[in-house]
Amino acid sequence: MTTRDPALDALAALLGESGILLGPADCARYATDVSGERGELPRAVLRPANTQDLSEVMRLCHRHGLPVVPQGGRTGLSGGASCLDGNLVLSLERMTGVIAIDPDALTLVAWAGTPLQTVQEAARERGLEYPVDIGSRSTATIGGTIATNAGGIRVIRHGMTRQNILGLEVVLANGTILSDLNELPKNNAGYDLKQLFIGSEGTLGIVTRAVMKLVPATTHANTALLGLSDYGAALDLLGSARRRFGPQLVAFEGMWPSYWDFVCEEAKLVRPPLSGRHGLYVLLETAHEGASGEEAFEAWLGHCLENELVEDGVIAKSLAETRSIWAVREAVGELDAAFGAHINFDLGIVPSRLGSFIEACDRALAAFVDCRSLHVGHMGDGNLHLIVSTGSRGPQEVHEIENVIYGLVGEWHGTVTAEHGVGTLKRHWLSRCRDESQIAVMTRLKALFDPFGRLNPGKIFE
Template sequence: MKKAGIQLDADCASGLTELAAALGTKAVLTEPADCDRYASDQSGLIGARPLAVLRPANTEEVAQALRICTRHRIAVVPQGGRTGLSGGASSPAGAVVLSTERMTGVIELDRQGMTMTVWAGTPLETVQTTAREAGLDYPVDIGARGTATIGGTIATNAGGIRVLQHGMTRQNVLGLEAVLADGTILSRLGKTMKDNSGLDLKHLLIGSEGTLGVVTRAVLQLRQNVPDSALALIAVPDHAAALSCLSVARRWFGSRICAFEGMWPDYWDFVCRRTSLAEAAISGQHGFYVLIEVETDHANGEDALETFFAELFENGFAEDGVLAKSLAETQSLWRIREAVGEVDPDFGPHINFDIAVAPSELGKFCESADDLLEGLQDAAGTLKVGHVADGNVHLLVAHDGSAEAEERIETAIYELLSDWNGAVTAEHGVGRLKVRWITHSRSREEMAVMHTLKRQLDPFGILNPGALFGVPES
């Protein structure tokens, strides 16, 4: 049976011919070797070879492409840098990929207004570098910054290590342009910080994972760049002590806290002792490890953190700690936290849960998860690392690689998460891998409204079918 009105492969030939005529042969790749590169993202979900790869150069070409695809009922998978970890950019069979890779570059930098207007295919790192050269900063930051695109970060509402200070992507986008499935262009590239003129439609598109429209341009809110910061690694007895450290840090530094990252002992031991992924900067065994980075003025940055340290030790919140004294030491400390992106070969088959609960409950939730997994024969070890201040933990659970083990582990963790009123994905997105679990975080009523919006904006279900909403029967 056809899904959501989408045509079968054999019915797409005339549509592909029309796309090539409209966009030009340079913008439509059809050779198998070319298309294979666009089949999958970084999630591990192996996608199918796209029927074609569309590479529009501007908004009007995106609109042309989507009008044709809607008319011929051809499924479209929007893609940016393909760095996603939930399968949202992996192509299902019988779809074309729409890549924003030719829609790249900074359109305008407004220093006085502290905004930057960019094409959706612009790499995040390009935006960050351009802003900093002007004495400004775009604060959204993730490990895949060199490859991830602005359109992709908007589509997934990317988070990262600086959410505590500046929020998710949603809080850093002022204006947006996107194309709906029927080719309608919604363009509001305004720079106003205050605008209550009706519904703010950009918020429907941010985090919609390419299922409601294709982002083409964006106006980003920049901040003043503060070049000096101080970084410290603190060993504490447990997660509760880490929260106490955070409370003290907020009193000392307020909004100048850039990052407050946590590492559980299982993760620390794996990356610093069982492998050579990072070098342990603190000796001995401790119950929890915290990285804190704060904005400072160069003159007293170290002194402020050292005084902060003294209070932590005096109150028994900290057991050991080290303050980065150079750029090399800063990079070495961050290396411990960022090594999570390189554990796969050594850790073996595993599930990477990107989940969140209330920050005050994160420690207890992780204890409950550990207890649950200890009684589950399929689980072969865990690693836990995350963003303590916003309640987001990346829980990696090793198993034997079988689908049966994966099923039992996922069922157990997501059912536990539901009891804690948590989020099945905090920052990676639902994609295709987590579609079946979204109801553990969203009620039946919420899902009904979401599906109503999907049908209204994409009645034939051509945009990223299978992602976020699943694939309804027609």
């Protein structure tokens, strides 16, 4: 296999036939992620099978000046894995599998290319849980969830991916293997290096293996779908649920009428499990160990109804009912066809100010003709997915809508991305929530770890 390019020939010799893809037909599906960002055809797709090979790949790329895009399952929503002109793709798809589980230490070690769901299932077989969970679990890889510090539906109890990682093995831009496969729950021996690589979207190093924290599997869950009068009531309900259930509260999802009506009535993506119109819909879930907590859950909810904190509600009484409740929330992943062209904002606003932020967005968007918004999100975390239709608008007009919304995010001291990451899609807007001194430190870190810009170039920073 020769390519008339000495660098690619050297990589092909290193990786062997199964370790490199060169043909355009083979490479095409690696061009971008599910964000819809345009990606270029990779010059080649590198598929090392272990850390040593990946280290050699980076040494060769370093020597020949080749920029690489690390890729996991390509389920990212910000273009963080999209291939820019002249890039090679470095896929972790052959570095896959669970390596070890220690049920006493509550740890699991896996290769970065392992799908999230495989890790979840391996833990569950031992009566344990890896609590990070996102809709794309079957395709998203552990390495990708670490690179993007994935959030998801259980952050309110278990935190983001960062909180669930104990140790990492990472390959640096020059091929150095940085092994920090810490398994200890407490370790204050010098700087906690793994923190640098979590959430840095493959721009500082490539995660190859990870030690994850497990928790005992919960044995019972209580799920309810509630109709409330408005956001203020939802904030009160959140406070009440936190005081009553503390860390047993695992989900507190908010669906505004804009979203509810669209997925239940207009597009009919799901059947509404709750009748009547409400100012806000909340999906609330608690999880329990040992005992079901069902009585306490029902008593608390009864109390909330009596006090008119909640207008109406249903409690799931079977797995099927639990699924039909979650289906309304998860329909967000299926509305593309029905809703048409749109911007999917992933905003973070302090929960106490989220209600007024949404009102401000509505007012600002009224200036754009036929620009419709859906509102849904992880309300307990202040994470709003604001979905704004763009119709037949061109890039300039889309940019104007973004400019208005990200301007409000800046005024509200929010973040332009709560959980999806910056990638290419939001790099222009980073300065709306990070000041010059912060961006200066970030770029100095980037220069320290990747002085020649070989690791996922063009991501996070413009």
